Each structure stands twice: as structure tokens, then as C-alpha cells.
Amino acid sequence: MAGADRHHTQSRDAADLxxxxxxxxxxxxLVDAQARIIWGCFPDFQGDPLxxxxxxxxxxxxxxxxxxxCVSIEREYVRNTAILQxxxxxxxGGAVRVTDFVPHFWQYGxxxxxxxxxxxxxxxxxxxxxRVRMRPVCNYGADDLRITRGSNxxxxxxxxxxxxxxxxxxxSYILDERAFVPNGTHTLVAASDETLPESPAEIGRRFFEQTRDxxxxxxxxxxxxxxxxxAVIRSAITLKLSTYTETGAVVAAMTTSIPEAAGTQRNWDYRHCWLRDSYFVIRALNRLGATSIMxxxxxxIINLVANAEDNTLQPVYGINGEAELTETEAEHLAGYRGMGPVRVGNDAYRQxxxxxxxxxILAITQIFFDERLSHLKDEALFRHLEPLGEKALANYRTPDAGIWEYRGRERIHTHSALLCWVACDRLARIARHLELDQDAQRWQRGANEIHADICDNAWNEARNSFxxxxxxxxxxxxxxxxxxLSFLPADDPRFIGTVEAVGETLKRGDYLFRYAAADDFGAPENAFNICTFWYIEALSSIGRxxxxxRLFDNMLAHRSDLGMLxxxxxxxxxELWGNYPQTYSMVGIINAALHLSRRWEEVL
Known part of the structure; x- marks a missing residue:
């Protein structure tokens, strides 16, 4: 059942993930199998890819x-770190080892x-x-950078x-891209325009040790x-790497415009923070005990709520809380394997x-019940959430773009109504916890209304499924x-029927599609990894x-060679497609493993 961090690779000409x-x-x-850094944005995740x-x-x-x-390459992470070798x-018979890392440790508190x-x-x-080849670009490929030389x-x-x-x-070896035979260990430090206070060798040695520790x-x-x-440890490290520490935002992925399938133009910029991911990320972090990141x-998220105009939330925000993410195309970049466009920004923020x-509300509910967290768990925060519940109650029967962000149609989506029920249900739970009985009753009535409406209007008797x-x-x-989400118990015949219908309709081989019907870009061609993990957990819940x-082991077997999806x-x-590494998919690994694993007490 255990995976490994060490893999052997052969040279490839075509880009892959x-x-x-x-x-x-x-x-x-992102570092490819030939030790080339082929993706890196500065000064942050959303920045210009040099x-x-x-x-x-x-x-x-x-x-x-x-x-x-070169005749062979092998690579691995230093155990339980984000240091790649x-x-x-x-x-x-010549051999070298390249060690790559970004310094990260505690210093001066x-x-x-x-x-x-x-x-x-x-x-x-x-x-x-x-040979060392350093060829950065700027302005999304529009310009090369000028090179000036110093002594070191x-x-x-x-x-x-x-x-x-x-x-x-x-x-001169780097400027001319001239081959040289290394002597011992050489260090290269690419950083902002500041003079290093120590030699590169000393910086490299000390920062390596501190980052490893x-x-x-x-x-x-x-x-x-x-x-x-x-697998869980690698996923947890990846999740931490996907967290923008300055604000706490967790990006959907590090890349933009890796297509969901070849030649489909389903190319989106995922270097932003989607609110719908929040519950699943919080759930994974909570179960891992990663409370500081959580x-x-x-x-x-609370900052987004506090700054929301008229209490209206949008699906996606920038890592610094930016509301406007106007989508443009980087005309000077051809795209992954030439499959453009390369998009910057994401117009889903308008949906x-x-x-x-x-x-x-589901994510913030954690604050009220988790004694490890330092946020105020008081009535004031509850009152701040109530307008969001009012929005949910008022709009659950209003057509929207839905979880899959259809750009060309709107419907009364069952999932959207389900999350509106969640808003009311969790507010009722919080109110009971705070001993606000009248508020608890009011929000419970709202939850009951939506629950009944979903059961009446989203259930299809002919399909024996929602x-x-x-x-x-x-x-x-x-x-x-x-x-x-606690809408139905696992043994409810309607839930069992829905799981079976989803499998019959959306399963292709050992993978699950998010839907089968054609959308704005035609019929989907590739499976959606988080959906396979949802299916795995649902199967386990109903006793399968x-x-x-088996499906979980298959997903682990199809991770990238270093353990990511x-x-x-x-x-x-x-073959993997779509933006990488996908936070949703890594969270899927964590949650499914925690769901399926034997308890420590069973084996020790």
C-alpha cells in the first residue's frame, strides 16, 4: 500500500507533467525530468513567469x-521534504547530482x-x-531580459x-553555455537583486540544512x-507548497493553461483561490492536524467575507484577495505542446x-467547534455570516453557472442548491452551539425548506437518482x-441509487468524468481526478x-513520477492533463487515504 518518492526516468522530447x-x-x-526549471513565476504565484x-x-x-x-536520469525528493535531487x-561513467530547493525556515521568530x-x-x-543554460523571459514571453555581468x-x-x-x-561558462567538469559542489543562487552576505557555497550549505530540517x-x-x-506526506507537502503564506490563500494549481484535454482550448489560469475548494482543503488540513495552515x-476567507460588497461573494479571488481577475491571452506563448491559448486571469470571477x-460557511464552521483555533468563536462572527445565509436562502432556486462553471448556460443546479442548504444547516448548528435558540430554529426552517425542495425537484424516479x-x-x-455534506445518510436508498447512477453514467474504465453531456466546448474527453476520489469515498460509504x-490504488499508480496529480x-x-499540481486532486488523495486506511490501533 505504500508508495515511493524515488523514480527512474528517461529523456523525452515532448513536454509532459x-x-x-x-x-x-x-x-x-516546476522542474522537469532533465533538471530544467520550466515554470516559475515572480514575485509570487500569480506573477510573471520568468x-x-x-x-x-x-x-x-x-x-x-x-x-x-546523458544516458540516464533518476530523481527523488529528499525524504519528507520539498528538496528535489x-x-x-x-x-x-560520469555522474552528477543536482539539488534544487527554495529556502524556507524559521529565522528571527x-x-x-x-x-x-x-x-x-x-x-x-x-x-x-x-552545462548551465539560463534563459529567462518576461512579460509572458513578450520580452527577453538584458544580461549584465559582475565578478561573481x-x-x-x-x-x-x-x-x-x-x-x-x-x-563565462554560464554566459557562453560552455561545458565544464565540476569539482566538488558548485552552488547557484538565483534571487532578487541583492548582494549575498556570504559565499554561494556557504549559503547553499546552510540553507539546505535549515530547509531540510x-x-x-x-x-x-x-x-x-x-x-x-x-502518498499522504507528499500530498501534504504539495498542499503546503500551494499555500501563499502571506495571506493564507491556497491556489488551485501552480500553472495556467495546461489544457484539460488535447486541442480543446479548455485552458484556464488556475493560479487563484476558488472558494468551493475551501471545505475540502479545510477538511484535509484538519484531519492532518496542519492547524496553522488551516x-x-x-x-x-474571513477577510474576503469582510470585504465583500453587499455580502455578494464571487467564485474565485486572487491570492491577495483581489476581486478583479480580468482574463487576457498571452500572445507570445504558444501553449502547452503548442495548444494555446495561454490565459492570464480568469473570467470565472464574473460568474x-x-x-x-x-x-x-461550511469552511468557517470549523472555527466555532475547534478549540485549537485562536479565532474568536463568538456571536459577532456568527452575525457576520448570517447575511451569506440570507443570500443562500434567497437564491437557491435561482439559475447559476454551477460548480462546473458553464460559460454558456445557467440552470437551477442541484449542487448549488445543496450548498445553499449547507449554509442554512451549518448556521443552525452554530446557533445551537452558541445557545442562540431562536436563530437556530430560524435557520433550521430555512434548511428544511431547501432540503424538501431538492428532494421534490432534483430526484428523478426514472433514473432512481438525483x-x-x-x-x-x-x-x-x-x-x-x-x-x-450530511444531506443524506449513506444507507439512504436515494443516495445508494445516486452513487450507482453516477457510476453507470460517468465511469470510464477506472476513472470518473464530472459530467457526460456536452458543454460550451463539446463533450468532455478526459476524467476529472477529484471526481474519482469523490466516487471512491462514496463507494466506501455504501459498503463497496x-x-x-482498487480504484484508489489505481489513482496512486497514475500520479506523476514524483507523486503528484x-x-x-x-x-x-x-496521461495527466490539466493544470498541475492540482490542489483539489492532492486533497482527494489525502481525504481518500484517511477514509480507507486501517486505524493504527488495528495493526499495532
Missing amino acids: NLGLIGNGQIAA FSQLVDDQDRGYYEIGIDD TTMRDAR REFRPLMIVRQITHLAGTPRV HLRYVSDARVLRLTTDVPI HWRNWVRTLSIPYDWQP ENYLHY IQHDVYGSV VESFGGEDIDAALLLMNE TDEAQ SEDIDPKTG
Whole structure:
């Protein structure tokens, strides 16, 4: 049942999503199997990608450390960390190891999260000929950066940004991209335009040790299941890397415009924070015991609520709470495998999605019942949430774009109504907890009204299932959440019938589609990974545990070579598609493993 962090890879010409993630909660970078950094935004997750090769077809936008005549590559994370090591061997027995990390540790009573990528080249055997190629771009591929030279550094300069590379590798070797044989360990520090107070070697050594210890100490605090421990730990580290520490926001993914399927133009910018993800992220963090990240994320959500005009929430916000995420196209980037467009921003922020009110209330409910959290669990916060409940109660029967963000149609979506029920139901629970009896009764009446309406208008007798919209006939995967959200018990025949109908309608091989009906872009082609995890948990809930565990093992087998998942998967080939790494998918691994695993007490 246990996975592994170590994998062997062969050279590939075509881009793929077998990418390693390094970061520190301020910046992040994706490293491919050839030790090239091919994606990295500055000065934060939503910033300009100085390394954009992942979505470009020109020979630029990357930071490569490679060896001539390479015949094999293997890579692994340093155990229980976000430090990536790549070992390359040439045809003559030469070998080097490249160590990549972004410094992250506690210093002077606060988290040290510099805009810095450290790369170390360590000689292992023979006379390997190493080349360093540093080719950043700016303005989403529109401009190259000017290069200026110092005695021990290079400056890559644009009107908006300066990236300084300080190193003990001879500067001329990097400028000319000339091969050299390493002697011991060489260090390259790519950072903001500041002089290093120490030598690159000393910075690299000390920051490596402190970053390694920081990650290992954090992992020790996690509550993990007995089974699938490496998979859960890697998912937890990825979730932490996807958290923008400054505000607490958790991005949906690190990338933009990796298509959901080949040539579909289903290319979206996911470097933002979706409110609908909040409950699942909070649930995973809570069950892992990662309370500090959970609390920061809740604080981010509370800030959104406090700043919402007329108490109206939108589906997605920027990592700093930005409400406006106007969508444009980066014309100078060709797209992943040439499959443009590359989009910047996401017009989903303009959509009407009524599920957001329940999503927010559901997430914040944790504060009132969790004694570990320091937020005030008082009536004032409850009163601040009530207007969101009023929005839910007033709009649950109003058509919207729904959880899947249809851009060309609106319906009374069952999932949206379900989350509006959640808003009222959780407000009733909070009111009872605060001994506000009249408020509890009022919100319970609202919850009962919506519950009855869903049961009357979203149940399809002919299909023996709930359907995706009032009076409709189509099935969607969000119906699987009815038990998870406590709308129906797992043994309710209507829930069992719905799970069976979802499987019959949406399962392709061992994977689940989010829906089967054509949308604005035609019929879906690839499965949606989080939906497969929802199905796994639903199967387990209704007693089909063996099937659930088989499907879960299959999902783990189809992660990228370093243990991560994107948004989508081709059910025929198992190839990953969609933005990467997808927070929703990593949360799916955590929650499913915790749901299916044996208890420690059963085996020890």
C-alpha cells in the first residue's frame, strides 16, 4: 500500500507533467525530468513567469543544468521534504547530482521565505561535462531580459524585474553555455537583486540544512493514516507548497493553461483561490492536524467575507484577495505542446455561482467547534455570516453557472442548491452551539425548506437518482457529495441509487468524468481526478470498500513520477492533463487515504 518518492526516468522530447515542485509559500518552480526549471513565476504565484518553457515552443524560458551525452536520469525528493535531487549519468561513467530547493525556515521568530532558488551541482563520478543554460523571459514571453555581468554574478534585467544569479561556477561558462567538469559542489543562487552576505557555497550549505530540517519537523507534526503514508506526506507537502503564506490563500494549481484535454482550448489560469475548494482543503488540513495552515486559510476567507460588497461573494479571488481577475491571452506563448491559448486571469470571477455561500460557511464552521483555533468563536462572527445565509436562502432556486462553471448556460443546479442548504444547516448548528435558540430554529426552517425542495425537484424516479438540475435528467459527479455534506445518510436508498447512477453514467474504465453531456466546448474527453476520489469515498460509504480501494490504488499508480496529480487524466492512456499540481486532486488523495486506511490501533 505504500508508495515511493524515488523514480527512474528517461529523456523525452515532448513536454509532459512529470514535474517536480519546489517552493516556499512565496514562489514556486516546476522542474522537469532533465533538471530544467520550466515554470516559475515572480514575485509570487500569480506573477510573471520568468521561466515559461512549459507553455512555450521557443528555445527560451528555462533554467537548465544538464550533462553532455546523458544516458540516464533518476530523481527523488529528499525524504519528507520539498528538496528535489536529480542524478544524471553520461555514457563514459560520469555522474552528477543536482539539488534544487527554495529556502524556507524559521529565522528571527518568523518564516524566512526569500525570492530565491538554490541549485547545487555535486560531482559524483568520472568527468561529466556540465552545462548551465539560463534563459529567462518576461512579460509572458513578450520580452527577453538584458544580461549584465559582475565578478561573481549575472543580472537578468527587465523594466519591471531583476534576477541576480550569484555562483561559484565561472561566470563565462554560464554566459557562453560552455561545458565544464565540476569539482566538488558548485552552488547557484538565483534571487532578487541583492548582494549575498556570504559565499554561494556557504549559503547553499546552510540553507539546505535549515530547509531540510524545516520540512522534516513540519511533517513530524502531521496526523497521517497507517496505510499509504508516503502518498499522504507528499500530498501534504504539495498542499503546503500551494499555500501563499502571506495571506493564507491556497491556489488551485501552480500553472495556467495546461489544457484539460488535447486541442480543446479548455485552458484556464488556475493560479487563484476558488472558494468551493475551501471545505475540502479545510477538511484535509484538519484531519492532518496542519492547524496553522488551516487557520491562515480561514483568516483569508474571513477577510474576503469582510470585504465583500453587499455580502455578494464571487467564485474565485486572487491570492491577495483581489476581486478583479480580468482574463487576457498571452500572445507570445504558444501553449502547452503548442495548444494555446495561454490565459492570464480568469473570467470565472464574473460568474454567478450560488454554492459559494455554503462553501464559505461550511469552511468557517470549523472555527466555532475547534478549540485549537485562536479565532474568536463568538456571536459577532456568527452575525457576520448570517447575511451569506440570507443570500443562500434567497437564491437557491435561482439559475447559476454551477460548480462546473458553464460559460454558456445557467440552470437551477442541484449542487448549488445543496450548498445553499449547507449554509442554512451549518448556521443552525452554530446557533445551537452558541445557545442562540431562536436563530437556530430560524435557520433550521430555512434548511428544511431547501432540503424538501431538492428532494421534490432534483430526484428523478426514472433514473432512481438525483440529477444535476431541478427537473433535469443529466447526472453529474457533484451529486456524490450528498452524504459527505450530511444531506443524506449513506444507507439512504436515494443516495445508494445516486452513487450507482453516477457510476453507470460517468465511469470510464477506472476513472470518473464530472459530467457526460456536452458543454460550451463539446463533450468532455478526459476524467476529472477529484471526481474519482469523490466516487471512491462514496463507494466506501455504501459498503463497496474493495472496489473503492482498487480504484484508489489505481489513482496512486497514475500520479506523476514524483507523486503528484494534475486536474484531469486520459482514461485510455492514463496521461495527466490539466493544470498541475492540482490542489483539489492532492486533497482527494489525502481525504481518500484517511477514509480507507486501517486505524493504527488495528495493526499495532
